[in-house]
Amino acid sequence: MLLEIKNLHANVEGTEILKGINLKVNAGEVHAIMGPNGSGKSTLASVLAGKEEYEVTQGEVLYNGKNLLELSTEDRAREGVFLAFQYPVEIPGVSNTNLLKTAVNEIRKYRGEEELDSMDFLSLLKEKSKLVELDSKFLSRAVNEGFSGGEKKRNEIFQMAVLNPTLAILDETDSGLDIDALRIVANGVNKLKTKENATIVVTHYQRLLDYIIPDYVHVLYKGKIVKSGGKELAIELEEKGYDWVKSDKAEAVV
Amino acid sequence: MSTTETQKIEELANKEYKFGFVTDIEADTIPKGLNENVIRQLSAKKQEPEWMTEWRLKAYRHWLTMEEPKWPNVKYPPVDYQDISYYSAPKRKPALKSLDEVDPELLDTYKKLGISLDEQKMLAGVAVDAVFDSVSVATTFKSKLNEMGIIFCSFSEAVREHPELVKKYLGSVVPYTDNYYATLNSAVFSDGSFVYIPKGVRCPMELSTYFRINAANTGQFERTLIIADDNAYVSYLEGCTAPMRDENQLHAAVVELVALENSQIKYSTVQNWYPGDKDGKGGIYNFVTKRGACRGTNSKISWTQVETGSAITWKYPSCILQGDNSIGEFYSVAVTNNMQQADTGTKMIHLGKNTRSTIVSKGISAGRSNNSYRGLVKIGKKAEGARNFSQCDSLLLGDKCGAHTFPYLEINNPTAQVEHEATTSKIGEDQIFYLNQRGISTEDAVSLIVNGYCKEVFKELPMEFAVEAQKLLSISLEGSVG
Numbered sequence: 001m002l003l004e005i006k007n008l009h010a011n012v013e014g015t016e017i018l019k020g021i022n023l024k025v026n027a028g029e030v031h032a033i034m035g036p037n038g039s040g041k042s043t044l045a046s047v048l049a050g051k052e053e054y055e056v057t058q059g060e061v062l063y064n065g066k067n068l069l070e071l072s073t074e075d076r077a078r079e080g081v082f083l084a085f086q087y088p089v090e091i092p093g094v095s096n097t098n099l100l101k102t103a104v105n106e107i108r109k110y111r112g113e114e115e116l117d118s119m120d121f122l123s124l125l126k127e128k129s130k131l132v133e134l135d136s137k138f139l140s141r142a143v144n145e146g147f148s149g150g151e152k153k154r155n156e157i158f159q160m161a162v163l164n165p166t167l168a169i170l171d172e173t174d175s176g177l178d179i180d181a182l183r184i185v186a187n188g189v190n191k192l193k194t195k196e197n198a199t200i201v202v203t204h205y206q207r208l209l210d211y212i213i214p215d216y217v218h219v220l221y222k223g224k225i226v227k228s229g230g231k232e233l234a235i236e237l238e239e240k241g242y243d244w245v246k247s248d249k250a251e252a253v254v
Numbered sequence: 255m256s257t258t259e260t261q262k263i264e265e266l267a268n269k270e271y272k273f274g275f276v277t278d279i280e281a282d283t284i285p286k287g288l289n290e291n292v293i294r295q296l297s298a299k300k301q302e303p304e305w306m307t308e309w310r311l312k313a314y315r316h317w318l319t320m321e322e323p324k325w326p327n328v329k330y331p332p333v334d335y336q337d338i339s340y341y342s343a344p345k346r347k348p349a350l351k352s353l354d355e356v357d358p359e360l361l362d363t364y365k366k367l368g369i370s371l372d373e374q375k376m377l378a379g380v381a382v383d384a385v386f387d388s389v390s391v392a393t394t395f396k397s398k399l400n401e402m403g404i405i406f407c408s409f410s411e412a413v414r415e416h417p418e419l420v421k422k423y424l425g426s427v428v429p430y431t432d433n434y435y436a437t438l439n440s441a442v443f444s445d446g447s448f449v450y451i452p453k454g455v456r457c458p459m460e461l462s463t464y465f466r467i468n469a470a471n472t473g474q475f476e477r478t479l480i481i482a483d484d485n486a487y488v489s490y491l492e493g494c495t496a497p498m499r500d501e502n503q504l505h506a507a508v509v510e511l512v513a514l515e516n517s518q519i520k521y522s523t524v525q526n527w528y529p530g531d532k533d534g535k536g537g538i539y540n541f542v543t544k545r546g547a548c549r550g551t552n553s554k555i556s557w558t559q560v561e562t563g564s565a566i567t568w569k570y571p572s573c574i575l576q577g578d579n580s581i582g583e584f585y586s587v588a589v590t591n592n593m594q595q596a597d598t599g600t601k602m603i604h605l606g607k608n609t610r611s612t613i614v615s616k617g618i619s620a621g622r623s624n625n626s627y628r629g630l631v632k633i634g635k636k637a638e639g640a641r642n643f644s645q646c647d648s649l650l651l652g653d654k655c656g657a658h659t660f661p662y663l664e665i666n667n668p669t670a671q672v673e674h675e676a677t678t679s680k681i682g683e684d685q686i687f688y689l690n691q692r693g694i695s696t697e698d699a700v701s702l703i704v705n706g707y708c709k710e711v712f713k714e715l716p717m718e719f720a721v722e723a724q725k726l727l728s729i730s731l732e733g734s735v736g
């Protein structure tokens with residue numbers, strides 16, 4: 001098993017946001033997490049990535065058999081956890097290329113691999129930018145600075161492509177993307193899919209799941225997974241909204 | 255910044271200064287104290303002509319009438335000027351022809367710093383006049399420069415070999431009455447560099463000097479004079495780093511630049527003196543007067559500085575834009591960490607018509623440090639059409655440090671155009687988290703952000719210097735963050 005979340009509870013500023021999450025993800029799988037605004041989807045993603053302001057009060061997370069919660073944020077990333085942010089931050093003065101070069105080499109160092117030289121690195125960038133059809137001018141621009149909403153999202157997937165994670169968590173990567181961009185980004189994600197890695201996509205819309213076909217769909221509501229199912233669950237949600245799962249939540253299955 | 259982030263920053267602040275070591279070279283030192291006799295002795299040791307001795311004495315007598323300035327936004331215990339030895343020179347005073355003759359201890363010191371002369375020699379186009387303590391001990395590339403009529407030598411040598419040039423320009427930009435520290439320097443200056451680029455000559459290589467402060471308790475009083483004659487060009491690099499020690503060391507240098515018609519002087523500094531331990535103990539006091547005069551029409555002077563060291567920095571590289579259409583530029587990165595204090599900035603004095611100046615100042619404060627920018631833009635009555643653009647940015651790391659901006663404007667001509675922009679920002683926790691999530695440690699993340707923030711200044715530095723500057727920036731913020 002790649003990821004196992006057991007009874008995960010987490011607080012932010014004293015308020016409990018995650019109230020006992022259970023989730024198992026195997027290598028090769030795609031999981032979709034849906035749920036109303038404020039239900040805790042991004043919080044779950046941040047806790048998995050290691051954001052310090054979220055305090056885990058109960059439960060555990062195993063990643064490749066290791067206790068994920070014990071690792072620093074950067075070590076989780078070096079172990080192959082990638083988070084495509086819902087709101088990617090701007091980092092003025094730091095070019096995309098520079099960020100990725102540092103990131104790639106830090107990850108390689110951690111894994112005991114040799115650093116990439118500039119030539120190899122640039123050809124890696126070229127190859128991956130084609131995958132998400134990212135214009136090369138974005139490589140030299142400062143990270144996310146002045147990027148449009150959709151460009152930021154595409155850039156997140158570009159970074160994912162370069163870093164080649166084992167567990168990718170995409171937090172509403174589809175929101176803000178136009179129809180063509182959505183297809184391109186989804187295709188990119190599909191091309192990166194292997195038997196060894198897994199993807200968790202957080203989304204509000206069934207549309208994305210037409211492109212990235214999930215093996216499982218989970219509904220997160222008030223800090224708990226209240227319903228899980230196959231890809232048809234997403235279609236049902238699209239039609240009926242969340243009310244029926246809310247009232248249904250007594251029968252929550254995990 | 256969250257408390258955990260701040261804690262991390264504080265933990266990192268406990269690292270030690272990387273370049274802290276003392277070289278054991280016997281020094282020939284005049285006993286501590288300052289009086290006319292000491293000045294005569296010093297002048298005699300340097301075999302100076304009578305006019306030089308007299309100039310020093312005039313300065314000394316004037317200094318006695320002056321009071322130490324209190325206005326910079328810095329605090330430090332009073333300096334005991336009688337407790338300083340005003341002359342120190344390596345005992346073996348060799349006339350060196352090659353590196354083999356240099357004291358191996360010294361070479362070793364350079365090697366520890368990663369700036370061995372061997373390396374320097376190989377660095378394409380860099381002539382190195384290595385100033386060790388107060389006396390030059392090695393000079394390279396000299397003959398090539400000689401062929402072009404370029405003079406690049408120690409100040410002492412210039413006094414002996416080129417007295418007419420020294421007499422003409424010494425004190426012409428920074429008079430011996432200028433300010434407390436400059437006047438003290440005029441009385442007791444030890445050595446430094448002298449550069450003269452003759453008419454129409456473009457100096458083909460970066461001229462570079464590495465200064466080191468070495469003998470304990472020796473105040474450093476460097477004196478540098480650079481003259482670019484009509485249509486000449488020179489790029490000069492000054493870099494330094496000093497060994498760790500316990501007592502505060504006073505450094506009061508004077509740099510004078512003279513740019514004649516159509517000439518250009520580019521002066522770049524990377525300053526990395528010992529800043530003191532995390533409580534500020536033992537750091538260097540750096541009170542420097544740097545000023546350039548654009549005397550000729552269409553002349554240009556650019557100051558680029560990266561200031562990472564010293565316990566206290568008090569420094570305002572300035573330009574006097576006398577010639578019509580002359581240009582002054584100031585690009586600065588000043589980093590303060592732990593207990594460091596910096597009060598730095600520039601003065602742009604517009605006197606000629608259509609003179610232009612640009613100021614880009616990037617202050618970075620970390621730890622409990624204080625970083626002040628103080629800039630004066632003065633437009634004279636006759637400076638028709640003068641323009642200035644100033645940009646002063648401050649970046650704060652942590653929440654115990656301070657940044658202050660004091661822009662002064664004096665505009666006496668209505669046609670002047672003056673623009674000032676200022677920003678203060680903090681490194682955001684969400685930026686750090688984003689970079690952490692990409693596998694980058696907090697230290698490296700801060701280093702990336704800070705280097706990005708300073709890019710506008712770094713791009714003004716010559717290539718090899720820019721690399722060194724980035725390294726120093728990382729080392730000096732390592733104490734706090736990156």
Ligand SMILES: Nc1ncnc2c1ncn2[C@@H]1O[C@H](COP(=O)(O)OP(=O)(O)OP(=O)(O)O)[C@@H](O)[C@H]1O
Pocket residue numbers: 012013017035036037038039040041042043044053086
């Ligand atoms: N730093 C914080 N301080 C206070 N409350 C927070 C913080 N972070 C999250 N919350 C709260 O936690 C709850 C869950 O937020 P989260 O961002 O995880 O929701 P979400 O499911 O991702 O919603 P959306 O679909 O709108 O993105 C919200 O009520 C939010 O206001």
Ligand SMILES: [Mg+2]
Pocket residue numbers: 041042043086171172
């Ligand atoms: Mg969210």
